[in-house]
């Protein structure tokens with residue numbers, strides 16, 4: 602079985618990235634794994650702090666261990682937006698493959714200090730550390746910011762050298778949530794290029810990179826939802842980042858939520874007498890799988906890489 606260390610090198614060498622899919626329950630994780638199986642893809646299965654609380658650590662670990670065994674794929678359990686050393690330590694002790702320490706809201710110096718501490722602990726346990734520099738606008742679970750601050754390439758170099766982090770999440774114009782652009786849609790590939798020049802051996806990560814498929818938004822709005830004006834990152838930008846740049850991991854959370862919720866809402870409207878959630882959930886698993894296949898094959902290009 603190929604390891605995470607293998608992909609850390611191979612993705613950028615061969616022009617693809619891994620999808621990092623957030624899960625919050627059994628239906629999500631099943632749908633994601635079905636999609637990865639059908640496309641022969643490796644993937645990160647991500648758990649945010651909010652999802653960690655929601656599911657409880659033991660359930661997270663049990664579900665992950667089960668799908669690892671069932672699907673026999675290179676799947677990596679990842680902590681998304683760990684906010685403290687304690688949270689990262691907890692995830693590492695539970696057997697996570699990778700943790701993100703998000704010190705992006707701290708000062709540069711404080712972020713370095715915190716990240717370094719997590720790196721020291723994680724590397725002792727052979728766990729990969731993702732750090733973040735720059736601020737993404739938007740809302741996602743417990744993460745919230747009003748304005749984005751682009752990653753400064755020079756500071757990124759200093760940060761990586763001082764912390765020893767394995768991968769770095771950069772802010773180049775993507776944002777969290779379902780309402781990504783108020784004005785013009787712009788990804789700063791110029792900044793990305795500068796970063797890559799200065800830290801050529803550091804795999805990079807894109808957060809806030811859901812595409813917000815409009816067909817899901819329409820279904821939700823036609824069936825009692827109110828998501829007017831939801832918009833995401835055009836997929837062509839993500840493919841460019843995955844294939845021509847050093848983006849190694851692209852996070853997807855919002856799109857999974859939309860796939861799930863649109864399926865549930867539609868089913869409930871069309872079947873008002875049904876009160877067995879399994880029927881709707883089964884369809885939602887299939888919809889998530891479909892979405893994951895599309896992402897892996899058409900956007901991230903990580904299909905047939907196991």
Ligand SMILES: [Zn+2]
Nearest residue numbers: 741808809852
């Ligand atoms: Zn994020």
